[in-house]
Amino acid sequence: MVVKVGIVGLGRLGKIHAENLSKKIYNCELIAATSIVDEELNWAQKELGVKYLYHDFDEMIANDEVDAIFIVSPSSFHPDQVVKALNKNKHVFSEKPLGLSVEDIQEILPVINSSSNKFMLGFMRRFDDSYRYAKEKVDAGEIGDITLIRCYSIDPSDGMKSFVNFAKNSNSGGIFSDMSIHDIDVIRWFLNSEDSGVNRVWSLGNNVAYPVLNDLNELETGAAMLQLTDDKIGMLVAGRNAAHGYHVETEIIGTKGTLRIAATPEKNLVQVMNSSGVVRPTSQNFPERFQQAFMSEEQYFIDAISNDTEIEIKAEDGLYATQVAIALQESYDSNEIINIKGGQ
Numbered sequence: 001m002v003v004k005v006g007i008v009g010l011g012r013l014g015k016i017h018a019e020n021l022s023k024k025i026y027n028c029e030l031i032a033a034t035s036i037v038d039e040e041l042n043w044a045q046k047e048l049g050v051k052y053l054y055h056d057f058d059e060m061i062a063n064d065e066v067d068a069i070f071i072v073s074p075s076s077f078h079p080d081q082v083v084k085a086l087n088k089n090k091h092v093f094s095e096k097p098l099g100l101s102v103e104d105i106q107e108i109l110p111v112i113n114s115s116s117n118k119f120m121l122g123f124m125r126r127f128d129d130s131y132r133y134a135k136e137k138v139d140a141g142e143i144g145d146i147t148l149i150r151c152y153s154i155d156p157s158d159g160m161k162s163f164v165n166f167a168k169n170s171n172s173g174g175i176f177s178d179m180s181i182h183d184i185d186v187i188r189w190f191l192n193s194e195d196s197g198v199n200r201v202w203s204l205g206n207n208v209a210y211p212v213l214n215d216l217n218e219l220e221t222g223a224a225m226l227q228l229t230d231d232k233i234g235m236l237v238a239g240r241n242a243a244h245g246y247h248v249e250t251e252i253i254g255t256k257g258t259l260r261i262a263a264t265p266e267k268n269l270v271q272v273m274n275s276s277g278v279v280r281p282t283s284q285n286f287p288e289r290f291q292q293a294f295m296s297e298e299q300y301f302i303d304a305i306s307n308d309t310e311i312e313i314k315a316e317d318g319l320y321a322t323q324v325a326i327a328l329q330e331s332y333d334s335n336e337i338i339n340i341k342g343g344q
C-alpha cells in the first residue's frame with residue numbers, strides 16, 4: 001500500500017519531513033501541503049512535486065485522497081489539528097510537544113485512544129541508532145540498575161536568529177517544553193516508566209549573552225534536578241547558545257557501569273590536524289545530527305499504517321513528558337521545588 005500524506009508546516013522541520021516523505025521514504029507519497037507562507041508552498045510544488053497546496057488545514061484534511069497527516073506546525077496548534085485530522089479519518093503523526101498544557105492533552109487523549117487510525121508523536125531520539133543501541137544495553141542489564149541520567153540539549157549559537165523569529169511568531173512553550181521534552185522522554189524511555197517517572201523538580205535559568213530573550217519570556221540556558229521514581233536522579237541542561245554546534249548528550253550511570261551517548265557532538269569520524277591542534281568537527285544543527293532518526297521514525301510510521309502494526313510511542317508519552325516540562329517551567333518561574341506526584 002502506498003500511503004498518501006499531507007503535511008502542515010513547512011518551516012525548519014517541516015521542510016525536512018516533506019523532503020524525506022517525498023524522496024526517501026518507501027511506500028509513501030507526499031501529495032498535499034499546508035502553509036501560510038506562499039514561498040514554502042511554491043517550494044513544495046516545484047522541488048517536491050506536491051499536488052495539492054493549501055493555506056487552510058481544514059481544506060487539506062477534507063481531501064479524501066489523503067491517508068495520513070504530518071503535523072509540523074507551531075506547537076500550540078498540535079492538539080486541535082490532531083483531533084481534527086483523526087475525526088476526518090486520517091492517520092496522524094504529530095511533532096512534539098503534543099500540547100503546551102496538560103489540560104489540552106488530557107482533553108484530546110480519549111479521541112486519540114478511541115480512534116482506529118494510527119497516531120504517533122515525534123520523539124525521534126527513540127529512533128536514533130546510538131540511542132537504540134544504548135537502550136538495548138540498558139535493557140540487557142549491562143550497566144546494572146540505573147542510578148542517574150544526565151542530559152544536555154543545547155542548540156547552536158548560530159541558530160539564535162532563527163530561534164528569536166520562531167519565538168516571536170509562535171509560542172515555543174519555553175525552553176523546557178521545547179528542548180528538554182526530548183530528554184524527559186529519553187529518561188522515561190530508559191527507565192521504562194509507565195507514568196511521568198518524576199516525583200519533584202527544581203529548575204534554574206538565565207539569559208547572559210542574549211537578554212533579548214527576556215522580552216520573549218525565553219531562556220538561553222536552563223538547568224534542572226529531577227527526583228525520579230525510587231530516588232533515581234535526573235539532571236538536565238537545555239540551552240540555545242553552544243558555540244561549537246548542536247550539543248545533544250546523554251549519560252546513564254548504573255550500578256555496574258556507565259553509558260555515554262554522544263559525549264561530544266561529533267559530526268563524523270574525521271580528525272583535522274592543523275595549526276589549531278587536533279580538531280573534531282561537530283554537528284551544527286538538529287537536521288544534521290538526527291537525519292537518520294527522522295528518516296527511521298517516518299518509515300516506522302508509514303510501515304505501521306501499511307502493515308497495521310502497533311506504534312510504540314503513545315499519546316500518554318506526550319502527556320507525561322509535557323507534565324514534567326510544565327513542572328520544570330513552573331519551578332523556574334516560582335523558584336520553588338515542584339512536586340509532581342506528591343514526592344517527599
Ligand SMILES: NC(=O)c1ccc[n+]([C@@H]2O[C@H](COP(=O)([O-])OP(=O)(O)OC[C@H]3O[C@@H](n4cnc5c(N)ncnc54)[C@H](O)[C@@H]3O)[C@@H](O)[C@H]2O)c1
Nearest residue numbers: 009010011012013014035036037072073074075095096097
Ligand atoms: N523533533 C524535533 O527535534 C523538532 C525540531 C524542531 C521543531 N520541532 C517541532 O516542530 C514544530 C514546528 O517547528 P519549526 O521549527 O519547523 O517551526 P517554524 O516556525 O520554522 O515553521 C512553522 C510552519 O508552520 C506554518 N504555519 C504557521 N501557522 C500556520 C497556520 N495557521 N496554518 C498552517 N500552517 C501554519 C508556517 O507557515 C511554517 O511553515 C514545532 O512544534 C516544534 O516543536 C521538533
